[in-house]
Amino acid sequence: MKKEYDILVIGSGLGGLVSALILAKEGLKVCVLEKNNQYGGNLQTFSRDKLIFDTGVHYLGGLSKGQNLNRFFSYLEIMDELELQKMDEDGYDRISFGDDAIQYPHAQGYQNFVEQLSAHFPEEKENLENYCEEIQYVCSQFPRYHVVGKDNYNEEILHLNTKRFIESVTQNKTLQAVLLGSNFLYAGDSENVPFYVHALTVNSYIQSAYKCVKGGSQISKLLIRKLRQYGAEVHKHSEVSEFIFNENNTLISVKTKTGKEYAAKQFISNIEIRSAIKLIGEDRLKRSFLNRVLSWQPVSSCFSVYLVLKPNCLPGFNYNIYHYSSEEQVWNAYRYHKEAWPETYMLSSTPSKHHPQFAESLTAISYMDFDEVKQWENTVNTVADEHERGEQYEKFKLEKTEKMIDALEKKIPGLRRAIKQIYTSTPLSYRDYIGSFEGNMYGYMKNSDNPLKTMVSPRTKIDNLFLTGQSVNMHGILGVTIGAFNTCAEILGKETIDSRLESMI
Secondary structure (H helix, E strand, C coil), X not given: CCEEEEEEEECCEHHHHHHHHHHHHCCCCEEEECCCCCCEHHHCEEEECCEEEECCCCCEECCCCCCHHHHHHHHCCCHHHCCEEECCCCCCEEEEECCCCCCEEECCCHHHHHHHHHCCCHHHHHHHHHHHHHHHHHHHCCCCCCCCCCCCCCHHHHCCEHXXXXXXXXXXXXXXXXXXXXHHHHCCECCCCEHHHHHHHHHHHHHCEEEECCCCHXXXXXXXXXXXXXXXXXXXXXXXXEEEECCCCCEEEEEECCCCEEEEEEEEECCCHHHHHHHHCHHHCCHHHHHHHHCCCECCEEEEEEEEECCCCCECCCCEEEEECCCHHHHECCCCCHHHCCCEEEEEEEECCCCCCEEEEEEEEEEECHHHHHHHCCCCCCCCCCCCCCHHHHHHHHHHHHHHHHHHHHHCCCHHXXXXXXXXXXXXXXXXXXXXXXXXXXXXXXXXCCHHHHCXXXXXXXXXXXXXXXXXXXXXXXXXXXXXHHHHHHHHCHHHHHHHHHHHC
16 A cells, blocks of 8 residues: 655654645645654663763754744744743853863853953953854844845855954954854864854854753754644655656655655655765766765864762753864864774753752763764664664773863863763664664764855655755754755745745745
8 A cells, every 4th residue: 555645755854854744734745754763863862770861952042032043943833832042141161171161152142152252261251242243244144044035145145254254353362262262063173164154153042042841852843843734744664675667767755664655746855965966866966066075074072971960969051062172172173082082072051940049950062073983883873773882892981981071071070979870872873773874973064165065955856755854954953944944945835834934924
């Protein structure tokens, strides 16, 4: 029995779910297929010791009234149900270096951002004001950044380089490092990355920064609930293993590993672009396109340590800490020395439900090359497909965990005594659960010398197949959401999407 739909979405990451919901709201018959046990891609959470841990989404920006993500989420009808906690307004991110006790704040609100940093750099106030103006200007040049308006990219802006830009804003080396301090959010190659990547990432959080209470998976849960209200079908444990084409090279249906077949008029791929290419078949695509995509370098992966804490032992903090072994480290922190690992980390805490002044858990993340786990690359371990990776792997994780806790103890003396349980994830966990190539965090490296190389149209050479998700253009919650609206604009027509969003605004 073959089921027929208007739209079939492969993969239930944020891009796939948002695309599906936009189209279901238009009355189309939509179906989403997900291979894993949990929906949501990078929005997935996991539960240990009755506590919720995020795998990918640690905080969100642009969610206050009138801001862009708030508007997109309002259109998707999930905004009012999100449980959010606003982060520290005077420093939602704190940047620190080496043994220096100072934590430099990134504050919410442009004026506040300038004021909080001017306290540390009094002579730099005007430069900080210029920085805030510039990031807002660069963001305004992006299609859909302000929800509607602006159709195409401003090429000149795509070529701006982060390093050159930051050096033009200030000569102060410490302030340069502080402004770049959260570049973990785009896997910080700040020497080559286009400035727009930095601007789009940072600007949202300066506008407003929130944590999802109970983790980022509430976003995917709300989207799926809405999808079902609009009559869409969503299936997990449904890994697509084959694309079926007719003689005109039109995609007519897909088959899953279990042998089910799903037919549709149009298809959206929300899976890793290399996996999509395998399913399409290289012979159906232009050689030049293939060469371009296969030459992309994935951004770094990471190693994460999740600490369950003893009750009422450690004071909580309502901000993220980005720590670097030195100021120079900021420029390309993903290039680390194995023996000195972790040279940088991001640390966040979750408040205890009953005693919010205390932390109930901590999450620490540092860069890790896929090479470090390559010897186990042929093993798979997920909830849906469980396998042990062996004793050596467990030993490897334990060594890394010890090093991470040693590093964190310098920041939080006495941390070890407060730990109740420890869990970890490696680049292999990210690869298996999120489906990203080599477990990369945010798709592929972008370069200001050739910014268009890593930009892909949502349209493919196959007339009825479209792409969405973080390996196409921008990553992050906002980037992927905007990308999904752009994908749907290709299907429904830009005018339709714009008029829907305008009527809401």
